[in-house]
Amino acid sequence: MRWWQNAVVYQIYPRSFNDSNGDGIGDLPGIIERLDYLEDLGIDAIWLSPVYQSPNDDNGYDISDYQAIHPEFGTMEDMDQLIKEADRRNIKIIMDLVVNHTSDEHQWFIEARKGKDNNYRDYYIWRDPADDGGPPNDLKSTFSGSAWEYDEKSGQYYLHLFSKKQPDLNWENKNVRKAVYDMMNFWLDKGVGGFRMDVIDLIGKKPDEKITGNGPKLHDYLQEMHQETLKDKDVMTVGETWGATPETAKLYSDPFREELSMVFQFEHMQLDEQPGATKWDLKELDLTELKSVLSKWQTELGNQGWNSLFWNNHDLPRIVSRFGNDTDYRVESAKLFAILLHLMKGTPYIYQGEEIGMTNRKIESIDEVDDIESINMYNERLDEGYTKEELIRAINVKGRDNARTPMQWDDTHEAGFTTGKPWLPIQPNYEQINVEAALEDKNSIFYTYQKLIRLRKENPIVVWGEYELVLPEHNTVFAYKRHYKNKTWLVLANVSRNETSLELPDEAQAGNIIVSNYDRDTIDLAKIALQPFEAIVVELKYSS
Numbered sequence: 001m002r003w004w005q006n007a008v009v010y011q012i013y014p015r016s017f018n019d020s021n022g023d024g025i026g027d028l029p030g031i032i033e034r035l036d037y038l039e040d041l042g043i044d045a046i047w048l049s050p051v052y053q054s055p056n057d058d059n060g061y062d063i064s065d066y067q068a069i070h071p072e073f074g075t076m077e078d079m080d081q082l083i084k085e086a087d088r089r090n091i092k093i094i095m096d097l098v099v100n101h102t103s104d105e106h107q108w109f110i111e112a113r114k115g116k117d118n119n120y121r122d123y124y125i126w127r128d129p130a131d132d133g134g135p136p137n138d139l140k141s142t143f144s145g146s147a148w149e150y151d152e153k154s155g156q157y158y159l160h161l162f163s164k165k166q167p168d169l170n171w172e173n174k175n176v177r178k179a180v181y182d183m184m185n186f187w188l189d190k191g192v193g194g195f196r197m198d199v200i201d202l203i204g205k206k207p208d209e210k211i212t213g214n215g216p217k218l219h220d221y222l223q224e225m226h227q228e229t230l231k232d233k234d235v236m237t238v239g240e241t242w243g244a245t246p247e248t249a250k251l252y253s254d255p256f257r258e259e260l261s262m263v264f265q266f267e268h269m270q271l272d273e274q275p276g277a278t279k280w281d282l283k284e285l286d287l288t289e290l291k292s293v294l295s296k297w298q299t300e301l302g303n304q305g306w307n308s309l310f311w312n313n314h315d316l317p318r319i320v321s322r323f324g325n326d327t328d329y330r331v332e333s334a335k336l337f338a339i340l341l342h343l344m345k346g347t348p349y350i351y352q353g354e355e356i357g358m359t360n361r362k363i364e365s366i367d368e369v370d371d372i373e374s375i376n377m378y379n380e381r382l383d384e385g386y387t388k389e390e391l392i393r394a395i396n397v398k399g400r401d402n403a404r405t406p407m408q409w410d411d412t413h414e415a416g417f418t419t420g421k422p423w424l425p426i427q428p429n430y431e432q433i434n435v436e437a438a439l440e441d442k443n444s445i446f447y448t449y450q451k452l453i454r455l456r457k458e459n460p461i462v463v464w465g466e467y468e469l470v471l472p473e474h475n476t477v478f479a480y481k482r483h484y485k486n487k488t489w490l491v492l493a494n495v496s497r498n499e500t501s502l503e504l505p506d507e508a509q510a511g512n513i514i515v516s517n518y519d520r521d522t523i524d525l526a527k528i529a530l531q532p533f534e535a536i537v538v539e540l541k542y543s544s
């Protein structure tokens, strides 16, 4: 067994976690101040969103120096201190590795831009204009508009699958690969616990053939990376792969292939958008689809891969507002989604604030938005004739700022996040929803997360048990079993605001209640009645 197989990872978005010096921006010393809190929660590792030198066009995902800390976050000494202080609490630091692209202010790109003969020119992807002088082809940027930007000086275009300040690296160039591996080794030598690899499925791209994800050389590069950096190190790696299927996930995470520990797949996070459209084209979630997608991932990887389990990150809206209910049943539904996910097989990830049920951010106008993706989409779609109202609605539902509002620590000035003025406004509900209040209330969402983490440590069934979906057709109840040796646990979750009764096709008796989100100490399996957003895990007893 590898350490990350019964681990729980906590993601920190540093800008919004904790500000130690009153400039309104979270920072590394601020994280160190809160390590005791994370230790109390029980997590094993922190995935740290980027803290490197960056002009912040995409909040740090545009890196201008991989081996320097952005001064707004602190210094390299602070970083070393964080690694050390976390280690004292048995917490590993997972760095965000953003190597599909750099910032246009990275030294490599500054050089590359100097001209066609520059030694760094080929670190990036340059093409001549099409015959009409326009971009080489119609590849689109994830952040709207063409993926090609014209460079006056050389009369060529460069590729940027994200913003034009995020030029794509040319992974076909072996000097690029070598430079990335050296940089990774720099961080490994500092004792980090691994890497989360940003949009890693794009590095094998073939832009002329309009192939972006899953390019032909992708797995060769990852195997080479493994040999040059990760091999023989007891670290974990998780690739961000938006297009992954169980088949491709095995290519990344089959231990015999020596690539990554696991990937983030996003199929379950795309079920509330219209098929074939974009994330902004909204659709109601159909629970049976969510059940079938997650169950497929639970069963299909087998021993040839490992799942990551998540509802949230810094790019996604808050789960309690998204699939749950952030008004009448906020506490119940937040706990329900926690229970559903943390009883599955794989490595769970908690995104900061999820453990206290933080909610989405409501905006009324585009002036309130910080995120480049939302702003670019808004401008592009306004030109295409969409109304302001529908665009603001889409941003309220799906925009990335939803998850990026500062962490709510207590009910004092700016929720205890900063003594100054936060870079993004604090949510108005901080007086009720905050860490201090959660710690004081034994029935809070926080303690459900703490308990779920402990269950994973103490019960091999949670880590290794076989997964079986129950009642696949039921459209409000998500139910599944885990089987391990002679044990069976049943997870039941009523994902709706209505009471539900149901019958289980099972001859089992209820044993111990393992965890639940209502005050309940028994359940009659012959006639189950579930409260709104009730979730319960019960051990099953079979008389034989």
Ligand code: GLC
Pocket: 058, 061, 062, 098, 162, 198, 199, 240, 314, 315
């Ligand atoms: C990933 C990151 C996202 C970023 C993008 C470009 O999807 O999670 O925040 O904007 O890559 O680096």
Ligand code: CA
Pocket: 019, 020, 021, 022, 023, 024, 025, 026, 027, 072
């Ligand atoms: Ca600060």
